[in-house]
Structures are given as C-alpha cells and as structure tokens.
Amino acid sequence: MATTAPATLARGPDVAFIFKKALISGLVALVLFSLMIGVRTEAGPEGQLIYWTRFGDLAAMVGVVFGGSIVIELLRYWWGPVDTIRIIPPSTTKALAVARRGIAPVLLIFTFLVPVIFYDQRYILDLGILVLTYVMLGWGLNVVVGLAGLLDLGYVAFYAVGAYSYALLATNFGLSFWICLPLAGILAAFFGVLLGFPVLRLRGDYLAIVTLAFGEIIRLVIINWQSLTGGPNGISGIPRPSFFGIPLTPGDDGLATKLGIAFSPTHRIVFLFYLILALALLTNWVTIRLRRLPIGRAWEALREDEVACRALGINTTTTKLTAFATGAMFAGFAGSFFATRQGFISPESFTFHESALVLAIVVLGGMGSQLGVALAALTMIGGFELFRGLEQYRMLVFGAAMVLLMIWRPRGLIGHRAPTVFLRHEKVISAELVEDARA
Amino acid sequence: MDYFAQQLINGIVLGSIYGLIAIGYTMVYGIVGMINFAHGDIFMIGGFIALITFLILVSIGLTIVPVILLIVLLVSMAVTALYGWTIERIAYRPLRHSFRLAPMLSAIGMSFVLTNYSQVAQGARVKPVPPIITGGYTLHEGAEGFVVRLSNVQIIVVITTIVLLGIFTWLVAKTRLGRDMRACEQDQTMASLLGVDVDRTISMTFVIGAALAAVAGMMYLLYYGLVDFFMGFVAGIKAFTAAVLGGIGSLPGAMLGGLLIGLIETLWAAYFSTEYKDVAAFSILIVVLIFLPTGLLGRPEVEKV
Numbered sequence: 001m002a003t004t005a006p007a008t009l010a011r012g013p014d015v016a017f018i019f020k021k022a023l024i025s026g027l028v029a030l031v032l033f034s035l036m037i038g039v040r041t042e043a044g045p046e047g048q049l050i051y052w053t054r055f056g057d058l059a060a061m062v063g064v065v066f067g068g069s070i071v072i073e074l075l076r077y078w079w080g081p082v083d084t085i086r087i088i089p090p091s092t093t094k095a096l097a098v099a100r101r102g103i104a105p106v107l108l109i110f111t112f113l114v115p116v117i118f119y120d121q122r123y124i125l126d127l128g129i130l131v132l133t134y135v136m137l138g139w140g141l142n143v144v145v146g147l148a149g150l151l152d153l154g155y156v157a158f159y160a161v162g163a164y165s166y167a168l169l170a171t172n173f174g175l176s177f178w179i180c181l182p183l184a185g186i187l188a189a190f191f192g193v194l195l196g197f198p199v200l201r202l203r204g205d206y207l208a209i210v211t212l213a214f215g216e217i218i219r220l221v222i223i224n225w226q227s228l229t230g231g232p233n234g235i236s237g238i239p240r241p242s243f244f245g246i247p248l249t250p251g252d253d254g255l256a257t258k259l260g261i262a263f264s265p266t267h268r269i270v271f272l273f274y275l276i277l278a279l280a281l282l283t284n285w286v287t288i289r290l291r292r293l294p295i296g297r298a299w300e301a302l303r304e305d306e307v308a309c310r311a312l313g314i315n316t317t318t319t320k321l322t323a324f325a326t327g328a329m330f331a332g333f334a335g336s337f338f339a340t341r342q343g344f345i346s347p348e349s350f351t352f353h354e355s356a357l358v359l360a361i362v363v364l365g366g367m368g369s370q371l372g373v374a375l376a377a378l379t380m381i382g383g384f385e386l387f388r389g390l391e392q393y394r395m396l397v398f399g400a401a402m403v404l405l406m407i408w409r410p411r412g413l414i415g416h417r418a419p420t421v422f423l424r425h426e427k428v429i430s431a432e433l434v435e436d437a438r439a
Numbered sequence: 440m441d442y443f444a445q446q447l448i449n450g451i452v453l454g455s456i457y458g459l460i461a462i463g464y465t466m467v468y469g470i471v472g473m474i475n476f477a478h479g480d481i482f483m484i485g486g487f488i489a490l491i492t493f494l495i496l497v498s499i500g501l502t503i504v505p506v507i508l509l510i511v512l513l514v515s516m517a518v519t520a521l522y523g524w525t526i527e528r529i530a531y532r533p534l535r536h537s538f539r540l541a542p543m544l545s546a547i548g549m550s551f552v553l554t555n556y557s558q559v560a561q562g563a564r565v566k567p568v569p570p571i572i573t574g575g576y577t578l579h580e581g582a583e584g585f586v587v588r589l590s591n592v593q594i595i596v597v598i599t600t601i602v603l604l605g606i607f608t609w610l611v612a613k614t615r616l617g618r619d620m621r622a623c624e625q626d627q628t629m630a631s632l633l634g635v636d637v638d639r640t641i642s643m644t645f646v647i648g649a650a651l652a653a654v655a656g657m658m659y660l661l662y663y664g665l666v667d668f669f670m671g672f673v674a675g676i677k678a679f680t681a682a683v684l685g686g687i688g689s690l691p692g693a694m695l696g697g698l699l700i701g702l703i704e705t706l707w708a709a710y711f712s713t714e715y716k717d718v719a720a721f722s723i724l725i726v727v728l729i730f731l732p733t734g735l736l737g738r739p740e741v742e743k744v
C-alpha cells in the first residue's frame with residue numbers, strides 16, 4: 001500500500017522498533033516471572049517446603065507478553081496517538097443523545113419487570129438482588145466521592161455497621177425489620193459523623209488512607225469483640241423481613257394464606273427484590289433532590305475547589321460532615337438489607353475488597369453520574385458472575401481492569417462531572433471587542 | 440523490667456522492617472505526590488522471591504549461610520526492583536498528568552493484581568521455612584528465670600537496616616541521582632528544564648523503594664520464618680502509618696516512624712492485648728493525622744490555590 005501512494009500515507013509500522021520493544025518486554029517478563037511462576041513452592045507432607053518447576057507456564061507467560069507487546073504497538077500505530085480528536089458525524093451524536101436519554105427509563109421498566117419475566121429462575125432473581133445492592137451502595141458512595149469529592153476507602157465500615165445494627169437489634173430485642181431499618185441508617189450516619197470529624201482537615205490521599213484505616217478498625221473490632229458480635233463466627237438466625245408485619249411464611253397468618261394464593265418460597269425473593277429496588281430508588285431520588293438544594297451545590301463546589309469554597313463563605317465542616325453522614329446512612333440501609341437477606345453475617349463480608357469494589361463501581365460509572373453508577377454496577381457484578389468458574393482469577397482480573405480503566409478512561413465510562421448549575425449563556429467575545437482591545 | 444527490655448528489642452527489630460518499607464512510601468510521595476498503594480505488596484513479592492531463591496540455593500547443595508544470605512539478598516533486591524520499575528511504567532507513568540485520584544485508584548488495582556498474582560502463582564497457604572539463622576546471646580538472666588535474649592537474626596535485621604539506611608542517605612545526599620531526586624521533589628518542570636531526566640529519576644525512585652521493600656521482605660522471612668500472599672496489606676498500611684508519623688517526604692522520619700510503630704505495636708501486644716494491636720497502629724495513624732499532619736520531622740505543606 002505504501003508503494004502505491006507514498007506521498008499521502010505515513011510510513012508503515014517500524015518493524016525493527018516494534019520487535020525490539022517486544023523483545024525487551026519479553027525479557028523483563030522472563031525475569032519477573034522466572035521465580036514466581038517458573039518455580040512453585042508448597043509445604044510438603046512433613047511441614048518442610050518443597051518446590052517444583054513449571055517452565056512450560058513460564059514460557060507461555062513470556063510468550064503472551066511478547067505477543068501482546070507486538071499487538072499493542074500495532075494497535076497504537078493503527079489508532080494513532082491517543083489524544084487525536086475524532087470527528088463524530090452529527091447524526092451519530094444525535095442518536096447517542098437519544099439513546100442516552102432513553103436508556104434510564106428503559107432500564108427502570110426492565111428492572112421492574114425482572115421478577116415477572118424471570119419468576120421461575122431463582123438464580124437470576126438472586127443476581128438481580130445482588131446487583132441492586134451494589135447499585136444502592138454505589139449511589140450512596142457517589143454522594144461522598146462523586147459529589148463531595150472526598151475519597152472514601154472505608155465505605156464498607158458503614159455497610160457493616162448497618163448490617164450488625166440490624167442483626168443485633170433483631171436477634172437481641174426482637175425488633176422488626178421496619179423499625180431496625182431507620183435505626184441502622186441513623187447509627188451508620190452517626191458513625192459517618194464520627195469518622196468525618198477527625199478527617200475534616202485532611203484531603204486527597206491522606207483522607208483515603210484514614211478512611212481505609214477506619215474501615216479496618218471497624219472490621220477488627222467486629223472480629224475481636226466476641227461477646228457482642230460473635231467474632232469470626234458471625235451472627236446467624238437473623239429474622240427475615242415481613243411484609244409490613246405480615247410474615248412471608250406458609251402458616252395461617254402468612255401473606256400467601258391471607259391473599260388466598262398458594263405459598264411459594266419465591267414470594268420472599270420477589271419481595272426482597274422489590275424491597276432493595278425501592279431502597280435503591282430512594283437513594284437515587286434523595287441524591288437527585290439533594291443536588292438541587294444548597295447543600296448539594298456546596299458538595300459540588302467542595303469537589304471542584306475547597307479553598308475557593310471556603311473563600312465564598314461555605315462552611316466546609318458541615319458540608320463534609322453531611323456528605324459523610326448521608327453516604328453512611330445509605331450504606332447502613334443497604335447493610336441491614338444485606339443482613340436480612342442473608343440471615344447470617346460475619347466479618348468476612350466486610351473486607352477492604354468490598355470497599356474497593358464499590359469505589360470501582362463509582363469511578364467506572366463516572367463519579368457523579370447516577371446512570372453511570374447503575375450501569376457500572378451491572379457490568380461489574382455481572383462480570384464477576386461470568387468469571388465465577390475462574391474463582392481464583394477473579395480479583396486478578398478485577399485489579400487489572402481497574403488499572404486499565406484508569407489509563408484508558410480516568411473519568412469513567414460516562415464522564416459526567418459538570419456541575420448541576422452553570423451559566424446558560426456563555427458570554428461571547430466578538431471580533432469587534434477583541435479589535436477594540438487591541439487598539 | 441526484663442520483660443520490658445525484651446519487648447523493646449522485639450519492637451526495634453519489627454520497627455526496622457517497617458522503617459525499610461516506609462522509606463519506599465515516603466520517597467514516592469515526596470517526588471510524585473501519590474500513595475503507592477501497591478508498595479506493601481511489593482514487600483510481599485520481595486519475601487516470596489527471597490523464599491524461592493533460598494529454596495533453590497539450598498537444594499543445589501549450598502551450605503555456607505553467609506553466602507546464601509548474600510545471594511538471596513541480591514537476587515530478591517534485583518528482581519523486586521524490576522517489579523517496582525515495571526509497575527511504575529505500566530500503571531503510574533501514563534497517569535502522571537491525570538486527575539488526582541487516578542494514580543491512587545490505579546495503585547489500588549495494582550495492589551489487587553499483585554496479591555492475587557502471588558496467590559495464583561504460589562498458592563494460598565502460608566509458606567514456612569525452618570530457621571535459617573539460629574543462636575543468639577543471653578543478655579540478662581532475671582531472678583525469676585526470665586531471660587532477655589538477643590538472637591542473631593535480630594542482630595542481622597538491625598545491622599542490615601542501619602547499613603542500608605547509611606548507603607541510602609549517602610545516595611540521596613551526595614550522588615547525582617540523589618540531587619536529581621531532590622530537584623524533582625521541589626519542582627518537576629524546572630528540574631526538566633535544567634536537564635534532569637524526570638521520567639528516569641522517578642523510575643529510579645520506584646526501583647530503590649522496591650529494592651528496600653525486598654530487603655524488608657527478606658528480613659521478615661528470616662525473622663518470622665514464613666511468608667503468605669496476604670501479608671503485604673497490613674504491613675503496607677502500618678509502614679504507611681510510619682511514614683506519616685515520621686513526616687512524609689522525610690527519610691530519617693520514615694525510619695523513626697517505623698521504629699515508633701514497631702515499638703508501640705509490640706508493647707501494646709505485650710501489655711494490653713494481642714487482638715487489638717492492629718487497631719492500635721491504625722488509631723495512631725488517625726490521631727497523628729489529626730494533631731500532627733506534618734508528622735514528627737516533616738515540613739508543613741503549603742496550600743496553593
């Protein structure tokens with residue numbers, strides 16, 4: 001091709017350069033993987049360590065890196081530099097805008113119909129509940145990270161507080177789910193303020209690490225305070241939710257008997273599905289409404305520039321504390337839902353991985369976009385389910401995806417960081433004005 | 440008193456290990472301004488490499504302990520340093536001018552990759568090794584028969600740390616590379632205008648940090664006699680706490696912070712409760728950041744608009 005039109009086409013891919021680069025990558029990979037993959041250690045039968053070699057795996061890995069390096073270089077050549085501006089035809093832009101406006105209602109209607117369509121497929125219903133739980137957590141964390149711009153790596157602590165509040169209140173005092181739900185939310189919000197106070201002066205990375213430490217402290221206390229929380233064994237026998245006081249059981253006072261229909265265990269699953277859907281939509285609705293209030297605008301201002309925010313007379317203390325408290329409250333709701341759905345909770349469900357997963361959902365969703373977070377939760381949890389067969393590679397893929405995503409689209413799939421309020425008409429500086437200025 | 444003296448020794452040894460890891464955090468934060476979240480996992484990788492090298496050397500029939508230790512040290516430093524270099528190249532360099540949370544999130548992703556990579560590659564079970572260095576000295580024999588001991592491993596850990604810290608301080612203070620590093624720390628744009636290769640300097644910072652973390656990993660292996668794929672997480676947070684406590688960006692501060700964290704953790708475990716020793720370490724992090732955000736030896740951070 002280059003010979004037919006040498007004047008218009010740039011030179012072809014530099015084979016020698018690409019090959020050299022791939023060779024270097026391969027060599028680096030060889031050194032990196034030589035000991036970690038080429039040799040496998042394991043404790044032998046008498047407790048002493050034994051090892052065996054896996055040169056086949058090592059060769060395969062190095063080969064993959066070598067080949068992958070060539071492919072990446074070629075792709076880079078064909079796609080051109082990353083920051084080239086591509087001209088998208090107006091028709092495509094218009095179609096995309098229509099799709100973007102239409103997707104939220106369609107998704108919502110589809111979600112409402114999921115229990116109807118998949119009534120017999122327990123697996124899909126369970127998966128739906130799981131996805132919705134993460135959607136809710138994502139929306140809750142979105143208040144803290146997406147709106148107020150406070151990086152919170154310990155969000156799972158509030159989820160744990162909510163779950164344990166419900167579990168303890170229900171098992172010790174026999175309170176019903178509907179009384180415990182607000183209590184769990186309030187308790188989690190209280191913990192949010194508790195965390196918020198000390199970290200008020202911190203920003204950015206420091207804030208992230210302190211919230212991480214806070215999350216770990218909560219988890220360690222749960223593990224070690226055995227008399228209250230049952231320690232690593234967790235709490236079991238957490239009561240199931242009732243339909244506003246009417247239990248979902250096969251007995252005479254159960255909902256099925258009262259409605260005069262045959263009892264089925266699926267009723268409870270469907271009920272749980274709509275329950276979490278309602279909770280998630282509540283989160284979404286509150287967030288959208290809050291964004292229009294002064295406090296929501298203060299959050300967005302805080303995210304954009306804290307110093308400017310303070311200069312404009314916004315009380316950053318209350319702004320940060322309300323963000324933490326609101327986010328924590330929703331995590332508390334989600335936590336008590338989690339406890340009632342599982343019937344059993346243990347500290348293992350509240351590790352740092354959960355925090356990172358929710359944070360990844362928010363970041364992938366574009367930090368601040370409600371729809372983006374929902375789609376990201378669907379992608380992430382759905383993706384996790386696809387990898388279920390490859391249990392041990394799941395987190396590996398998750399981590400790698402996080403790195404690649406940051407490199408490829410640091411603003412998330414649906415970048416949406418525009419403030420809710422902005423000037424509708426931009427002041428146009430016309431040519432005459434410029435000319436005047438020059439004269 | 441004897442009991443206290445023994446705990447003091449244990450705390451200093453543990454603190455030396457934390458200090459070595461903390462130097463990596465503090466250097467990277469000083470120059471790039473990001474928390475290298477994957478640094479704890481680099482430490483873990485260093486421990487694994489040391490373990491595997493040790494196994495291979497023993498199985499080919501090498502028996503002279505100092506030679507084994509030296510080879511293990513060099514191999515694990517070299518390979519782990521390459522890990523540090525690669526990670527910077529893949530996960531951090533493309534994001535250097537991105538928005539401020541991007542490198543942090545990329546680092547968290549990298550930390551997951553490393554943890555699960557070693558889990559997949561080496562299995563999830565704890566890898567124990569028999570004590571490599573045995574023996575020690577009895578410093579004092581108490582009236583109730585309580586013996587204060589200083590083992591050879593402890594001596595080696597502390598001496599290695601002191602020697603490395605010496606070499607490293609010299610590196611930063613006297614060499615060309617050290618000068619470049621300090622220049623980049625102050626102003627990257629200006630440094631590059633004056634002929635400092637910023638990319639290379641940052642790479643070298645990661646390489647040195649990873650090499651020191653590898654030493655810490657090897658010392659951990661010698662001292663505790665085991666490694667597992669999950670040890671990087673908690674050790675990483677504690678070392679970060681040490682770096683913050685000493686004042687982030689300050690090398691002597693990192694070492695001092697490491698020693699303090701090691702001592703606090705050991706004494707807490709000895710006198711209060713073993714279960715809550717991590718809680719104590721994390722609480723210190725929070726308390727320090729509230730009352731002393733610049734740490735013990737750090738410079739105050741100027742807020743620019």
